[in-house]
Amino acid sequence: MRLISLIFISVLIVSCKKDEPIDPPVAENLSNGMVVLCEGLFQHNNSTVSWVDFSTGSIANNLFATKTGRQLGDTGNDMQRYGGKIYIVVTVSSTVEVMNATSFSSIKQISMIQNGVAKQPRSLAFHNGKVYVSCYDGFVDVIDTTSLAVTQRIPVGSNPEGLSVSNNKLYVANSGGLNFPVPDSTVSVIDLTSHLEVERITVGINPGGVITDAEGDVYVIARGDYGVEPSRMVRIDTQLDNVDETFTFDASDMYPMNDKFLVTYFNHSTQASTIGLFNPLTESMEVPNYISTAGITTLYGVSYRPSSNTLFLLDAMNYTNSGYVREYSLTGGLVQNFHVGLNPTKIIFL
Amino acid sequence: MRLIIVPFLILTFTSFAQVDSVQRVNEVVVSYAMRKPRMVQPRHTSISIKVIEEMAPEDAGELIRKFAGVSLKSYGGLGGLKTVSMRGLGANHTAVVSDGFSLSNAQTGQINLGQIQAENITNIVSIVGASGSFYQPISAQISGSLFLLETFENSFSRDTLQIRSSVRYGSFQQKNGYFGVKYTPNRFFISVSGAYRDAEGNYPYTFQNGVHQLNLERTNNDYKDWYYGVSAGFKGKKTVARLGYKRKQFYQGLPGAVILYNQTQDERLTTKEDLAFGDFSLNYDRLQLRIYGNGSLNAMNYIDPTYFNSVGKIDVTYDNRSLTAGISVRADLHKYLEVFGGMEEVLSDLKTNDSTFAQPVRFHNFGLLGLRFRKGRFGAEVHASSQYVDEQNRHGNSAHNRFRVSPFTSGTVRFMRDMAAVEGWYRNSFRMPNFNELYYNNIGNNQLEPEDAHQFNLGIRTMPVVKNMNFQLRVNGFYNRVQHKIVAIPTQNLFVWSMQNIGEVEIYGGEAIFSAQKRIGKDWSIVTDLNYTFQHTVDITDSESPTYQHQVAYIPLHSANGDVSIHYKQTGIRISSNFVSERYALNENNAANRIEGFYTIDASIFHKMKVAQKNRIQLQLTMKNVTNNSYAYIRSFVMPGINYLISLSYAFN
DSSP states (O other): HHHHHHHHHHHHHHSSSSOOOOOOOOSSSSEEEEEEOOOOHHHHOOBBBEEEEEOOEEEETHHHHHSSOOBSSSSSSEEEEEETTTEEEETTTTTTEEETTTOEEEEEEEEETTEEEEEEEEEEETTTTEEOOOOOOOOEEEEEETTSSSEEEEEOOOSEEEEEEEEEEEEEEOOGGGGSSOOOOOEEEEETTTTEEEEEEEOSSEEEEEEEESSSOOOEEEOOTTTOOEEEEEHHHHHHHEEEEEEEEEEEEEEEETTTEEEEETTTTTTOEEEEEEEETTTEEEEEEEEEOOOOOOOEEEEEETTTTTTEEEOOOOOOOOOOOEEEESOOEEEEEEEOOSSSEEEEEO | OHHHHHHHHHHHHHHHTTOOOSSSHHHHHHHTOOOTTTTTTOOEEEEHHHHHHHHSEEEEEETTTTTTEEEEOOOOTOOOOOOEETSSSSSGGGEEEEEEEEEETTTTTSHHHSSSHHHHHHEEEEEEESSOOTTTTTTHHHHHHHEEEEEGSSSSSSSSSEEEEEEEEETTEEEEEEEEEOOOTTTTEEEEEEEEEOOOOOOEEEEEEEEEEEEOOOOSSSSSEEEEEEEEEEEOSSSEEEEEEEEEEEEEEEEOOOOOOOOOOOOEEEEEEEEEEEEEEEESSEEEEEEEEEEEEEEEEEEEETTTTTSSSSEEEEEEEEEEEEEEEEEEEESSSSEEEEEEEEEEEEESSSSSSOEEEEEEEEEEEEEEEEEEEEEEEEEEEEEEEEEEEEOOOOOOEEEEEEEEEEEEEEEETTTTEEEEEEEEEEEEEOOOHHHSSOOOOOOOOEEEEEEEEEEEEEOOETTTTTEEEEEEEEEEEEEEEEEEEEESSTTOOEEEEEEEEEEEEEEEEEEEEEEETTTEEEEEEEEEEEEEEESOTTTTTTTTTOOOOTTTTTTEEEEEEETTEEEEEEEEEEEEEEESSOOOOOOOHHHEEEEEEEEEEEEEEEEEETEEEEEEEEEESSSSOEEEEETEEEEOEEEEEEEEEEEEE
């Protein structure tokens, strides 16, 4: 009996709760740093927001929980700033979180559940005091920035992803991703005065990201079928609302950098990523391999920070291990690494 | 199949000619248990009917978690997915056998223990490190670990008429009825049995969200299932034959993970299963032979009524069919030496209305040949097993053929007048990739190789006789290694994952199992069962990886069970506790992935009455999770708090 009690006692001792690593204290108001949205993993409720303080170098990986006293939820997919507020779209939890952009305190959680069905919000765009949220159930929701309530639902194509404003119109990528292997291949054009869909442009299989350049041209990524059909960047003429050009280089995502774009590409077979510099004014790829991605395991996004003139590369590692934000100079030298949460996907510099 | 059926018929007819006495020969067959030499502790641990009755388990999973070495993964709720892995090997290395027939599913490679009702189970044996009994299917004898279920309806009995029945009512509107009758006039038996259960299933739970404790209710957790079966058997002087059929149906809501701020789960699952099985065994003094065959059709229908594709829902059916035929033989070569072995063929296929899935047909051959030596206090066994898989996919590329041979060896020495034994063994086993891993939409990878497990074990077991007390102690130390582990890794983005043979896992650990029974005076008795498992199960795939030497997801470092049962005359109580230490939801052992350890305590109080000699009535009240702990085996799949069950059972003979 003595042996048994010894075993049980040792079980109890060893299994005693270890202390949680405590986040460094976060100031009342956030400045000189970056807010990083980490997507987490589906059904793990572990989407988080990290705060990196550039003056001290400290990283708080539970910023959202620290500031709000609750968790962000499941699969945070987009985060953008508009005016004095930061909007976070949480897809599986089906919420839009509205935060104060200075203090990061919660202003409102908008539930995106309607009649018992989760609308699964995906991405954000803003125009004239309105927030436009693409929802996987085939709508773009209009949220008023004052009342912070959904005022209208605009029907579009299936499973809309990215969206962008140009020429008083909203361009919405209808991915049809949930209809795989037969995805959608169109972009819906919504008139921002009437809030009605006025056009549907065919751009190529499985449209994803949408971005507008300084001249008002809209660029869309048609992501293909991850197999035979390649992933391509397409330019839309927003006067005529038709496809102007489909570029021949491989492209998975686009990110703004001053007046240019960083175009990333992840090669499925080699697992390698490239980042090219695209000039939308000359409409050509200026530097195909702009920054080396040798130190990156899985490139999950890029952000350019004008004040330091550096690039922040989001590394999702193997998607199941916590990720990194890696800062690079424009000459390609690694400046520093920041260890953040699972699958970092969006950055806002404050 | 034709080859097997012909000898089956021939042997059946010849055996009728030699029918004589029923006695002696088939003691072992009757119970389908291990040989139990007198005064020697059984080699394997088991849970007997007495304990099963006192625990009032929901299903076989709730029983199997009581064994040492087991890690249960439970997604919660009646009928919810429950799988077990043994000593860190992964659920696909565990075989489950019911009355000598394998339960298996080529699509998932594992069995949902939540869908195996427990009222009819009379015994469960956990086998690691032995080929099991010759009465088990060859495929099960060569698997990494094995659980044997024995049921009321498929065994012979000494009484002409036996009845088993029970009704239960419990929390969350759980209703349950079971009835089995078996008629055994001399050499034959025929049994009819069936059970029904349903539950509204919605249970309250608490969920910690930051500083807020949420009190919520689990929804879409309703459940209904039933089964019925008929079995018959014949026992001759040197022969035994059995035949049976069972039909099972399950209707359930899938509550899914608890998603913060979103409680809109509405998926449903319907499963219908037909099973037919038969075997024939021949028992001479020096030769024993068993021919067995079984077929199953498992039709599963998954519905997600609010999916945002063009038809607005997912409605997919998977029909898994399998046919098994096998032969198992053992013979005495010499006074001390026996030879054993056999062959099994399994033909399985999958049909589905999911156009992106494959339509595979698998031919799986298992072979076994071994020698067993026993002399005095020494025992040794060596065997080699083989697996060959030939596969055709009618929709696209097929996986290539695979062939593997694996060895096993063990040695035992008994001492202390046979009351103690030391045993060491090594087993190499393979588990073939299942249909989901090979073919599931974009995820499947038809280039997968079998996953390879090596197990080493050194153990001691003893049952010293102490005055007025019976007790048993077992201690095992083990070292395991899993190579070419099949893991899902994302390849393109979070929605495009792929199965790869890249994992390597190292496991070392130990188990201590203790049980004691003591009678106090004429009226009192006390039974204690304790076990503790330590399993250091770490990822050693890549020394550069952040998860190198981290404990593998969902395997606890420590787990333990403690049960005490006290009887006074016809009344008794049982306290059953289960402890699982902290685990990680992903392989990276950081605070964000940590899942709290937990313990649960169940208590039951029961009273047994005998009416007119052979009629037994038992009334029982069971309280589960007495301390109302909030816990989860799997992250975000919360388990119920305190709940109650009242049951009344009646048995004749």
